[in-house]
Amino acid sequence: MWFQIVLIVAMVGIAIYLMRSTPSARHLAIRRVLVFLALAAGVVVVLAPGWLSAIARLVGIGRGADLLFYSAIVAFLFYVVVEYKRSVELNRTNTRLAREITLLRSRLDDEVGRRSDDDTAR
Numbered sequence: 001m002w003f004q005i006v007l008i009v010a011m012v013g014i015a016i017y018l019m020r021s022t023p024s025a026r027h028l029a030i031r032r033v034l035v036f037l038a039l040a041a042g043v044v045v046v047l048a049p050g051w052l053s054a055i056a057r058l059v060g061i062g063r064g065a066d067l068l069f070y071s072a073i074v075a076f077l078f079y080v081v082v083e084y085k086r087s088v089e090l091n092r093t094n095t096r097l098a099r100e101i102t103l104l105r106s107r108l109d110d111e112v113g114r115r116s117d118d119d120t121a122r
Contacts, residue, residue: 003059003070010074018081031082038075 045052045068052064061067 003061003067006059007070007074011077014074014077014081017078018085 049064052067054064056062056064056067059067061070
């Protein structure tokens with residue numbers, strides 16, 4: 001039962017992360033540590049699959065496969081949120097760049113138009 005609470009807290013944490021502002025270098029470091037820990041846990045589970053079942057029984061889940069499935073759901077949701085935020089930030093950056101390019105082109109066209117007017121006046 002308590003592991004269900006942990007899963008719900010993890011999903012609420014992911015929702016809060018979704019609502020926060022753009023990630024900083026600290027967030028990136030935390031994500032890298034989490035990925036490293038997940039990889040290390042994956043290696044341990046591959047080398048000693050019985051441990052996963054023992055951990056599952058310890059936290060009140062019947063099978064190790066169920067624990068793995070629940071963990072994968074949380075990891076997938078976290079991945080989706082991170083990629084969504086990254087996509088939003090890239091879209092904002094592209095919009096900012098497009099606006100800047102448009103303004104620069106407009107200024108350039110104005111300058112070229114002024115110089116051609118000056119040349120025809122001479």
